[in-house]
Structures are given as C-alpha cells and as structure tokens.
Amino acid sequence: MDLLRSQNDLYSIRMRAAEGGPHERGGRHISGAERLLTKEELALEAQALVRRALSHPKGTADFIRITIDKIPQESIQRIPLLAIKATDVASIEEGHTKIYKLLHKEIHLPRKVVKKAWETILTAGGKMRGAALLDAFTGDRLDNTGDRGVRVSRMGFANPKDMEFWLEAHHYKGEHIREALVLASKVLSAKGVLGELCLSDDPDYITGYVSYGQTYHRISRLKEFGSPVGGRVFFVEPETDVGALKVYLEEQPVLVTNG
Numbered sequence: 001m002d003l004l005r006s007q008n009d010l011y012s013i014r015m016r017a018a019e020g021g022p023h024e025r026g027g028r029h030i031s032g033a034e035r036l037l038t039k040e041e042l043a044l045e046a047q048a049l050v051r052r053a054l055s056h057p058k059g060t061a062d063f064i065r066i067t068i069d070k071i072p073q074e075s076i077q078r079i080p081l082l083a084i085k086a087t088d089v090a091s092i093e094e095g096h097t098k099i100y101k102l103l104h105k106e107i108h109l110p111r112k113v114v115k116k117a118w119e120t121i122l123t124a125g126g127k128m129r130g131a132a133l134l135d136a137f138t139g140d141r142l143d144n145t146g147d148r149g150v151r152v153s154r155m156g157f158a159n160p161k162d163m164e165f166w167l168e169a170h171h172y173k174g175e176h177i178r179e180a181l182v183l184a185s186k187v188l189s190a191k192g193v194l195g196e197l198c199l200s201d202d203p204d205y206i207t208g209y210v211s212y213g214q215t216y217h218r219i220s221r222l223k224e225f226g227s228p229v230g231g232r233v234f235f236v237e238p239e240t241d242v243g244a245l246k247v248y249l250e251e252q253p254v255l256v257t258n259g
C-alpha cells in the first residue's frame with residue numbers, strides 16, 4: 001500500500017513536446033506523458049520528462065510544455081487495472097486480422113467500424129496527439145478535436161512500485177506498456193466506451209493493443225519498424241454524452257488499483 005499516495009493531495013504532471021514550435025502553431029508532435037505524483041516525486045519526474053522530449057526516437061523537441069496542478073485527494077477515483085492478454089503474430093497482416101476478429105467477437109464491432117478506425121489512424125499519419133472518438137455502430141468520428149484529439153489525463157497507478165515489480169515479474173518491460181495500461185484502464189472505466197485500438201506512433205515500437213470488457217490485449221506486431229504512423233481510437237456507444245465523456249477522460253483524476 002502506497003500510503004503517501006493514498007492519503008495526501010497529489011499533483012498531475014503533464015508533458016507535451018513538439019518539433020518546429022508548439023503544436024498549435026504547426027509543430028510536429030514528438031511526445032506526451034501524464035502522471036499523478038506525490039509532491040516529493042515531482043522535481044525528478046519533471047527532469048525525466050524533459051530528458052525524454054530531448055532524446056526521443058521521433059526527433060528532438062524544440063517546444064516542451066510541462067503543466068503541474070494540485071489534485072485534492074478526495075477528488076480522485078479508484079478504478080481497476082485491466083487484465084493483460086497477449087497474442088504473438090508472425091506478420092503485420094496477421095496482427096490486423098486478429099484485431100478485426102477480437103473487436104467483432106468481444107464487442108460486436110462491424111468490420112466497417114474497425115476499417116474506419118484504421119483509416120483514422122493512418123490518415124492522421126502520426127500527427128494526432130490524443131485520441132479520436134468513433135461511434136461503435138457507424139464508425140463516424142464523434143469528437144471535433146481534429147489533430148489534437150482527446151487527451152486522456154490525470155491518471156496513474158495507485159501503487160507504482162508494486163506494479164513495476166509485478167510487470168517485470170510477468171516479463172512486461174518498459175514505459176510503453178506501463179503508461180498504456182494506465183490509460184487503457186481509465187478509458188474502459190468511462191461510461192459509454194466499449195473498447196480501444198492503439199498503435200504506437202513511436203517508429204521503434206511495433207506492439208499495439210486493443211481493449212474491451214476488462215481486458216488489455218497486446219498484439220506483438222502491427223506496423224513496420226521505422227514507421228511514424230500511430231494513434232488511438234476509442235469506440236463509443238451511440239447516444240453517449242460525448243461532452244461528458246471528454247470531461248471524464250481529460251479531467252477526472254483516477255488511480256488504477258491492482259486487486
């Protein structure tokens with residue numbers, strides 16, 4: 001049990017970095033990250049995030065914004081960690097086929113919706129820094145955030161040290177899966193979200209995932225090494241209050257608990 005984290009106010013720290021100036025003036029997105037930290041952890045983490053933006057495989061950021069806000073303990077919700085599944089595939093095609101099958105079997109997505117999700121990710125060409133919200137029945141885009149996308153924020157593990165040991169013990173290594181697990185758990189805890197498709201925009205990271213129910217399902221290979229393509233799509237039940245969903249994803253602080 002992480003007492004400091006469960007009893008004190010926490011701090012949301014967010015980083016976004018771009019090359020060629022700020023995102024809103026046409027800069028190319030390099031990296032983003034979100035954490036919920038104790039006051040004592042802030043300074044060191046801010047340093048690590050700056051280092052990440054300056055030595056990223058996508059390029060060297062010349063714009064870095066770090067935003068820190070205090071989060072009162074009583075406003076933080078606890079949500080469960082998703083269960084991890086993994087499928088090793090021999091080729092990108094096999095990876096894509098697996099995704100169509102899983103999303104159809106688990107959350108009944110029509111093929112055309114998954115096709116539109118891929119198109120959304122491919123057309124964005126690695127430029128979208130948040131996620132697109134798609135209607136799970138028609139595949140139409142529901143948010144109007146363009147290349148910015150909906151940015152899921154204010155989240156972290158309730159017991160980060162325990163989680164690190166647990167993930168290492170299960171051979172899940174590195175920051176990509178740690179961050180993605182927190183984000184995917186928050187996304188599936190949102191009212192109206194049925195699932196997610198995610199492909200990393202990092203050129204050296206080819207593992208992606210889909211999520212549904214209470215499951216985070218990794219697929220070992222979804223793109224070529226070196227490809228800048230990537231992004232996230234959330235599948236949303238028709239008639240969901242999109243405004244409320246966006247507020248939950250961007251603003252509601254959550255800590256993800258493991259049992």
Ligand code: PML
Nearest residue numbers: 176177180200207208218
């Ligand atoms: C990202 O780079 O933002 C997405 C990371 C996906 C992680 C997939 C995994 O390794 O489980």
Ligand code: MG
Nearest residue numbers: 031200201202
């Ligand atoms: Mg990335």
